[in-house]
Amino acid sequence: AAGVIQSPRHLIKEKRETATLKCYPIPRHDTVYWYQQGPGQDPQFLISFYEKMQSDKGSIPDRFSAQQFSDYHSELNMSSLELGDSALYFCASSSRKGTGEAFFGQGTRLTVV
Amino acid sequence: GNSVTQMEGPVTLSEEAFLTINCTYTATGYPSLFWYVQYPGEGLQLLLKATKADDKGSNKGFEATYRKETTSFHLEKGSVQVSDSAVYFCALSDPRNNDMRFGAGTRLTVKP
Numbered sequence: 426a427a428g429v430i431q432s433p434r435h436l437i438k439e440k441r442e443t444a445t446l447k448c449y450p451i452p453r454h455d456t457v458y459w460y461q462q463g464p465g466q467d468p469q470f471l472i473s474f475y476e477k478m479q480s481d482k483g484s485i486p487d488r489f490s491a492q493q494f495s496d497y498h499s500e501l502n503m504s505s506l507e508l509g510d511s512a513l514y515f516c517a518s519s520s521r522k523g524t525g526e527a528f529f530g531q532g533t534r535l536t537v538v
Numbered sequence: 539g540n541s542v543t544q545m546e547g548p549v550t551l552s553e554e555a556f557l558t559i560n561c562t563y564t565a566t567g568y569p570s571l572f573w574y575v576q577y578p579g580e581g582l583q584l585l586l587k588a589t590k591a592d593d594k595g596s597n598k599g600f601e602a603t604y605r606k607e608t609t610s611f612h613l614e615k616g617s618v619q620v621s622d623s624a625v626y627f628c629a630l631s632d633p634r635n636n637d638m639r640f641g642a643g644t645r646l647t648v649k650p
Binding site for chain 1 (some may be wrong): 540569570572574576581582583585589625627629631632633637638639640642643649
């Protein structure tokens with residue numbers, strides 16, 4: 426069965442650069458969640474989208490923005506990168522027409538140097 | 539709005555000890571409830587779920603019972619193993635719109 430696909434799997438950027446992370450949900454899933462997990466830290470909720478509209482917002486910095494497109498994939502845009510942005514970024518998807526459980530991608534590891 | 543509150547970690551236990559991780563929820567309807575687990579170096583994965591009151595979800599020796607009267611979904615295991623060391627997340631899904639809410643996570647370390 427198709428799972429949540431995140432790309433790229435690994436990304437190295439320099440300070441002050443920008444990065445774009447992509448998430449492709451399971452087919453027919455309409456909701457996407459983004460999480461950030463720093464080294465040795467627990468995942469922190471960033472933001473979620475349902476039907477291309479933001480549905481919930483967590484601890485997402487102002488330097489970050491995200492959106493969900495008409496094909497339900499989502500992109501997390503990160504600008505003015507800082508060393509502290511180095512983390513594993515997880516995406517999850519769920520369907521409001523199903524059981525509601527979320528399925529997680531393998532994550533994108535971002536390293537800022 | 540809907541929310542989930544779970545026991546703060548970290549929790550450290552010896553092998554074969556009994557585990558309880560408390561989770562309570564606030565919801566205006568009758569949500570589905572989940573426990574997710576993140577093993578070291580891996581992504582989050584569903585551990586167990588319950589979709590209605592008095593349901594018991596179980597998997598890998600873990601159990602949680604959906605208690606409407608106490609709005610709780612505590613995770614239990616009778617005898618933990620070192621391999622159970624992970625971060626555990628309680629979550630709910632509102633059946634009216636399937637919007638999910640996660641708890642903050644509880645880190646469990648099991649020592650031999």
